[in-house]
Amino acid sequence: xxxxxxxxxxxxxxxxxxxxxxxxxxxxxxxxxxxxxxxxxxxxxxxxxxxxxxxxxxxxxxxxxxxxxxxxxxxxxxxxxxxxxxxxxxxxxxxxxxxxxxxxxxxxxxxxxxxxxxxxxxxxxxxxxxxxxxxxxxxxxxxxxxxxxxxxxxxxxxxxxxxxxxxxxxxxxxxxxxxxxxxxxxxxxxxxxxxxxxxxxxxxxxxxxxxxxxxxxxxxxxxxxxxxxxxxxxxxxxxxxxxxxxxxxxxxxxxxxxxxxxxxxxxxxxxxxxxxxxxxxxxxxxxxxxxxxxxxxxxxxxxxxxxxxxxxxxxxxxxxxxxxxxxxxxxxxxxxxxxxxxxxxxxxxxxxxxxxxxxxxxxxxxx
Amino acid sequence: xxxxxxxxxxxxxxxxxxxxxxxxxxxxxxxxxxxxxxxxxxxxxxxxxxxxxxxxxxxxxxxxxxxxxxxxxxxxxxxxxxxxxxxxxxxxxxxxxxxxxxxxxxxxxxxxxxxxxxxxxxxxxxxxxxxxxxxxxxxxxxxxxxxxxxxxxxxxxxxxxxxxxxxxxxxxxxxxxxxxxxxxxxxxxxxxxxxxxxxxxxxxxxxxxxxxxxxxxxxxxxxxxxxxxxxxxxxxxxxxxxxxxxxxxxxxxxxxxxxxxxxxxxxxxxxxxxxxxxxxxxxxxxxxxxxxxxxxxxxxxxxxxxxxxxxxxxxxxxxxxxxxxxxxxxxxxxxxxxxxxxxxxxxxxxxxxxxxxxxxxxxxxxx
DNA sequence: GTGAAAGCGCTAACAG
DNA sequence: CTGTTAGCGCTTTCAC
Numbered sequence: 001x002x003x004x005x006x007x008x009x010x011x012x013x014x015x016x017x018x019x020x021x022x023x024x025x026x027x028x029x030x031x032x033x034x035x036x037x038x039x040x041x042x043x044x045x046x047x048x049x050x051x052x053x054x055x056x057x058x059x060x061x062x063x064x065x066x067x068x069x070x071x072x073x074x075x076x077x078x079x080x081x082x083x084x085x086x087x088x089x090x091x092x093x094x095x096x097x098x099x100x101x102x103x104x105x106x107x108x109x110x111x112x113x114x115x116x117x118x119x120x121x122x123x124x125x126x127x128x129x130x131x132x133x134x135x136x137x138x139x140x141x142x143x144x145x146x147x148x149x150x151x152x153x154x155x156x157x158x159x160x161x162x163x164x165x166x167x168x169x170x171x172x173x174x175x176x177x178x179x180x181x182x183x184x185x186x187x188x189x190x191x192x193x194x195x196x197x198x199x200x201x202x203x204x205x206x207x208x209x210x211x212x213x214x215x216x217x218x219x220x221x222x223x224x225x226x227x228x229x230x231x232x233x234x235x236x237x238x239x240x241x242x243x244x245x246x247x248x249x250x251x252x253x254x255x256x257x258x259x260x261x262x263x264x265x266x267x268x269x270x271x272x273x274x275x276x277x278x279x280x281x282x283x284x285x286x287x288x289x290x291x292x293x294x295x296x297x298x299x300x301x302x303x304x305x306x307x308x309x310x311x312x313x314x315x316x317x318x319x320x321x322x323x324x325x326x327x328x329x330x331x332x333x334x335x336x337x338x339x340x341x342x343x344x345x346x347x348x349x350x351x352x353x354x355x356x357x358x359x360x361x362x363x364x365x366x367x
Numbered sequence: 368x369x370x371x372x373x374x375x376x377x378x379x380x381x382x383x384x385x386x387x388x389x390x391x392x393x394x395x396x397x398x399x400x401x402x403x404x405x406x407x408x409x410x411x412x413x414x415x416x417x418x419x420x421x422x423x424x425x426x427x428x429x430x431x432x433x434x435x436x437x438x439x440x441x442x443x444x445x446x447x448x449x450x451x452x453x454x455x456x457x458x459x460x461x462x463x464x465x466x467x468x469x470x471x472x473x474x475x476x477x478x479x480x481x482x483x484x485x486x487x488x489x490x491x492x493x494x495x496x497x498x499x500x501x502x503x504x505x506x507x508x509x510x511x512x513x514x515x516x517x518x519x520x521x522x523x524x525x526x527x528x529x530x531x532x533x534x535x536x537x538x539x540x541x542x543x544x545x546x547x548x549x550x551x552x553x554x555x556x557x558x559x560x561x562x563x564x565x566x567x568x569x570x571x572x573x574x575x576x577x578x579x580x581x582x583x584x585x586x587x588x589x590x591x592x593x594x595x596x597x598x599x600x601x602x603x604x605x606x607x608x609x610x611x612x613x614x615x616x617x618x619x620x621x622x623x624x625x626x627x628x629x630x631x632x633x634x635x636x637x638x639x640x641x642x643x644x645x646x647x648x649x650x651x652x653x654x655x656x657x658x659x660x661x662x663x664x665x666x667x668x669x670x671x672x673x674x675x676x677x678x679x680x681x682x683x684x685x686x687x688x689x690x691x692x693x694x695x696x697x698x699x700x701x702x703x704x705x706x707x708x709x710x711x712x713x714x715x716x717x718x719x720x721x722x723x724x725x726x727x728x729x730x731x732x733x734x
Numbered sequence: 735g736t737g738a739a740a741g742c743g744c745t746a747a748c749a750g
Numbered sequence: 751c752t753g754t755t756a757g758c759g760c761t762t763t764c765a766c
Contacts, residue, residue, distance in 0.1 A: 014519040018759060029737045034761060041762090042735055059517045064495045065441060066759035068432050069742050076475070076496075084464065090457035097451065097478055106492065108443070109476050111464055125473065128431045129443075150426045152381040247669050272669075279673040302614050302639075303670040306646040385743060396753045401745060408746095409751050433743035436758050 017058035025054035037062070068130070077105050077329060078126035080136040081160075082114040082202075086245075087272060088299055088318060089137070092160065095322025096135060103330050105132065114139040114202040114216075120146040127153055133329045138164050139202070141217050156332035158325045162217045163341065170332065172325040172342040176218050176298075179314040179346030180225030180268065183296040186312075186350060187266040188233050191357030192294060196239040196257045196264035197226055198250065198274040215242070222270050222298065239264055243274060250277025251284075258285055258293065265357065266294040272301055275311065294354040309352030317344045384425035392421035404429070435497070443473050444696060445493035447503040448527075449481040449569075453612075454639055455666055455685060456504070459527065462689025463502060470697050472499065481506040481569040481583075487513040494520055500696045505531050506569070508584050523699035525692045529584045530708065537699065539692040539709040543585050543665070546681035546713030547592030547635065550663040553679075553717060554633040555600050558724030559661060563606040563624045563631035564593055565617065565641040582609070589637050589665065606631055610641060617644025618651075625652055625660065632724065633661040639668055642678065661721040676719035684711050 023033035028047055035041040036051035037060075043051075054060075068074045077100055081089045097107045108131060110122040119139050123146050126134055133156035138144060144164045147157060159171035187195050199219050215223075223240070230238060239260060243253035250269075254277040257264060269275040275297030279289065287293050290309040297304070300315040321344055328339040390400035395414060402408040403418035404427075410418075421427075435441045444467055448456045464474045475498060477489040486506050490513050493501055500523035505511060511531045514524060526538035554562050566586050582590075590607070597605060606627060610620035621644040624631060636642040642664030646656065654660050657676040664671070667682040688711055695706040 016519045019761095020759080030760080031738080031762075032736055035736090038761085044735060047735080059520060061491070061520055062495050063497060063759055065432060065435050065497050066742090067761075069436050069744090069758090070760045070762085072742075074432060083461065084451070085454075085458040085461035087452075087454065087457070090454070090460075091452040093457075093476075094450065094452035094478065097476055101477070106475050106477065106496065108473050109460075109464055110468070110473065111461065124428070128429050129473065130430060130432045152383045153426060153428055247673070276669050276673050279670075283673065283675060283677075301670075302643050303646075303668075303674070306614070306643050306650065307670070307674045308650060310650075386745095387743080397743090398745080398754080399752055402752085405745085411751060414752085430743055433758090434745075436742090436760090437744050437746085439758075 016063075017055075017060045018063070019060075021058055022051060022054045022060050025058060026050040072130075073132055074130050075105050076108055076129070076131045077326070078108045078110065078122075078129070078131040078134045080110050080112060080119060080122045080126070080134065082112055082137055082139065084109060084111055087301055088161075091318045092322035092325075095319040096326050099323045099326040100330075103326070105326075105330070112137075112139055116140050116143055123147065127155060131155065133157065133333045135160050135325050135329060137161050139216070141165055141220075156329055156338070158329045158332070160325050161321065164217070170328050170339045170341070172321055172328060172344070173218070174316040174321060174344045175346050176221040177225035177228070179298065179316070179348065180222040181229040182346070182348040183268050183312075183314055184226045184229035184235075185233070186296065186348060186354060187268070187294065188229070188235055190266075190294070190354055192266040193236065193357075194239070194262055194264040194266070195226075195230070195235070196241065196267045197223060198253060198257065198267055198269045198278065199223055199240065199242050200245045200250075200270045200274050201242050202244065219270050222268075226268055238268075243277065245271065245273045247273060247276055247280065250274050251280040252277075254278045254281035255284065258282070258287065263292075265292070266296075266354070269295065269297040271298050275304075279307075290353045290355055292355075296348075296354060300349065305351065311353045312351045313349050315347045315349050317346075320344055383430075384422075384427045385430070386427075388425055389418060389421045389427050392425060393417040439497075440499055441497050442471055443475055443496070443498045444693070445475045445477065445489075445496070445498040445501045447477050447479060447486060447489045447493070447501065449479055449504055449506065451476060451478055454668055455528075458685045459689035459692075462686040463693050466690045466693040467697075470693070472693075472697070479504075479506055483507050483510055490514065494522060498522065500524065500700045502527050502692050502696060504528050506583070508532055508587075523696055523705070525696045525699070525706075527692050528688065531584070537695050537706045537708070539688055539695060539711070540585070541683040541688060541711045542713050543588040544592035544595070546665065546683070546715065547589040548596040549713070549715040550635050550679075550681055551593045551596035551602075552600070553663065553715060553721060554635070554661065555596070555602055557633075557661070557721055559633040560603060560724075561606070561629055561631040561633070562593075562597070562602070563608065563634045564590060565620060565624065565634055565636045565645065566590055566607065566609050567612045567617075567637045567641050568609050569611065586637050589635075593635055605635075610644065612638065612640045614640060614643055614647065617641045618647040619644075621645040621648035622651065625649070625654065630659075632659070633663075633721070636662065636664040638665050642671075646674075657720045657722055659722075663715075663721060667716065672718065678720045679718045680716050682714045682716050684713075687711055 020030050023030045033051050036043045036048045100107050112118040116139050135158050137160045144167050163171045241253045241257050243250045250273050296312045298314045300313045304311040324342050332338045387397050390397045400418050403410045403415045467474050479485040483506050502525050504527045511534050530538045608620045608624050610617045617640050663679045665681045667680045671678040691709050699705045
């Protein structure tokens, strides 16, 4: 049906058809073809159909690169994230991709492993690719020169999940402080006194530790919230342990925590990996979650509600978070002004992993 | 330090500096500036330094869009995946992004929810964006016209995780058949006779069911492998149940399975969601995994080894899979020829979720 | 309604 | 070693 020759009778090289090929075939000018295809301006009904037909016959596909060059906009956003295989980030990224797509933007995803050098490269690359805006999960709360681009290159930017001190940039976060508070209060209500905090440091995928401080704002907020709640209730200081965000490290950290005497009876884990570490450690030590050891973790996941006992969590609106970030970003891109800090609420879901110490005495496994 | 005016003394609009601005400032031609910056061709040491300095002063950032247009290559690949928040895909995507980045390619990620229409749009979009190659997880084993592009638009393509019948295209898969076989053989060895298969259909995120057949090649292979192993050992036919890939659906399906009389004693779950469904159902029914119900699931995950009892799984080399797909793709992009079907081995990891029926009699919970 | 033509910013082929 | 120049494919005034 369609003869492949695109303009020049030869048709041996088979380059994709260009607008001009379509125009020639429809016997109109490039301008008219563009208008017809783009559905703007005034074009005769006849002409429009001829152009459409020609395009179909030639298997025309708009060269968006050329369009971007002309238009100065790429309809592409960049997402710079620590590790997309991490469940929180993958879910947030899902939301970002969806929301962006709906608004006509595609998404370029880059991983940094929370490595500042990689983050800097990633941002430079995206700027070179002339993305229309960036969503960044900043690896460092203090180094951000690479984010405040010289104005002529500046791109709309929204920080995700973490914020950065002293940088007037839009961000989409959750109320981590409040979440931690709620968790601690539940522990306290249930009579726990020896409470431990298992705090995640950089979500390094490899073994790098180039993180200047290692603890991102999110985790700091969680720790602060916990401390506040403890202090407000006159409870003793918690036992604190840090761990890299991988199972091995977090298990070791949890093991240390649980070997202390007197042993902490409740642990707040700042993310899924930390929680998994506690589970692993309890398994090794023969300790039962929800009995000897109580546990609350940040972030809900499918497995959390299904294991025995179901794990109590501080759930964050992850999808909404990603979505909100994109919405804010696109507002900026469109010049509708930039939003400040967006903070979404967290929600404590109490399942079965927090024991009530008051009733603990009686609780021997029934014969 | 750097004066922002880019060429024209005015400097009020602050457009990003272009190559020509750098050239002017360094008092050379564009060609020379390009050579100096690009580090190719012959450029005098002096000149090179002057250009580099000028670029720095003007805060020059190469406009990659223009370069792409000129070069006809975007250094970008597209990944079309059912749902990046799914742990398998997110991990594979992680591998893809990493491997591609190492080779100098960035990655555009699109979700399809296993919806063919979205997949078609996604591919069209990526072609329009002139990506250098695509990695696609095809949602349908039979509709793939959108993948066999008319030659002039054809792009290097590698299928991931699933294959498509009668399409001569490169693919990177795992030995799902073998994995299923191994799992069934373990069940059989341990004396299980009433074996059930919980098979996942489309990984729909929403509620769509536009999947023509609903069961992708991967799952079909797993079912086939299981059936083969059963037949080869003269074991009875398995009980088969299908389920959408979400927790609710899979729990319901597992519930149905477990309410059959006689109840199946062993279940092979074709993915994480199915396994979670079994866990949920067992919880509701008060059945103990590794005792009354044995379970093996495809794909390992951090939680699988940490829950009690630890779950036996068929582990697939997910990272390697993504990596292999990119390697094959880049080979194609570079014109080094296209690879056929890559098939990576699976590995059965037996943990604690498969009971030995022979010893079952005695196994009453010890007092 | 339609066409002619000017660029977007870069690179590479060709001169010097 | 360095400069000149011709496009890559598209959109969009501005004429007609």
